[in-house]
Amino acid sequence: MILIGGAPCVGKSFAASALSKEFGIPWFSTDSIREFMREIASPKEYPSLFYFLDKKPEDYLATHSPLQVMEDQNKESYDVWKGAKAWINTDYDWDSFIVEGVAILPELVARDFKDYKGIKPVFLFNPDKEKIREVIYKRGLWAKSQEYSDEVKEKEVEWVLAFNDWLKKEVEKYGFLAVEAESGVFDMKKLANLVG
Numbered sequence: 001m002i003l004i005g006g007a008p009c010v011g012k013s014f015a016a017s018a019l020s021k022e023f024g025i026p027w028f029s030t031d032s033i034r035e036f037m038r039e040i041a042s043p044k045e046y047p048s049l050f051y052f053l054d055k056k057p058e059d060y061l062a063t064h065s066p067l068q069v070m071e072d073q074n075k076e077s078y079d080v081w082k083g084a085k086a087w088i089n090t091d092y093d094w095d096s097f098i099v100e101g102v103a104i105l106p107e108l109v110a111r112d113f114k115d116y117k118g119i120k121p122v123f124l125f126n127p128d129k130e131k132i133r134e135v136i137y138k139r140g141l142w143a144k145s146q147e148y149s150d151e152v153k154e155k156e157v158e159w160v161l162a163f164n165d166w167l168k169k170e171v172e173k174y175g176f177l178a179v180e181a182e183s184g185v186f187d188m189k190k191l192a193n194l195v196g
Helices: 012-023 030-040 047-054 057-063 066-089 106-113 129-139 150-174 188-195
Strands: 002-006 027-029 098-100 120-125 177-180
Touching (some): 012 098, 027 030, 066 098, 106 120, 120 150
Parallel strands (some): 027 098
């Protein structure tokens, strides 16, 4: 089983899709797990899971620093991880699968799967600020990019880069595999060899 973590817009879904084809195994996103959890979970029991639902990107990003956004995102990730962990621990007919998403954090993987030999965690990093900006301007994060101003998009770029820097330190702390994009692109053959 492969876990792919990383900041938004670095290419986790692209990598998961490519590895899924390479190995002939299914892949899932923690975004999908989050949406499923929102259908069945209680906001009282999982407040962070619902925190962003009533936030407008314009208002929220204009009033929160990149550090605050990252902290709020990580709170949501802790709740989403509970669903991802349950998903991973379920007995499936598949021999293996891939789970990717921002909710895959080194601390949580180390805590819950430290001695689990069948899991291969990898964290992706894209140091190309312009590539991240390009993705955010093209698609946005919490809403479609055309729905809010360039000033807000720049705030998204700031927090993604802050998250990227924080995550790098966490990956080093826990000793997980880190793979960096070269010129904004990941070498999928190299990545497949590392996690295969």
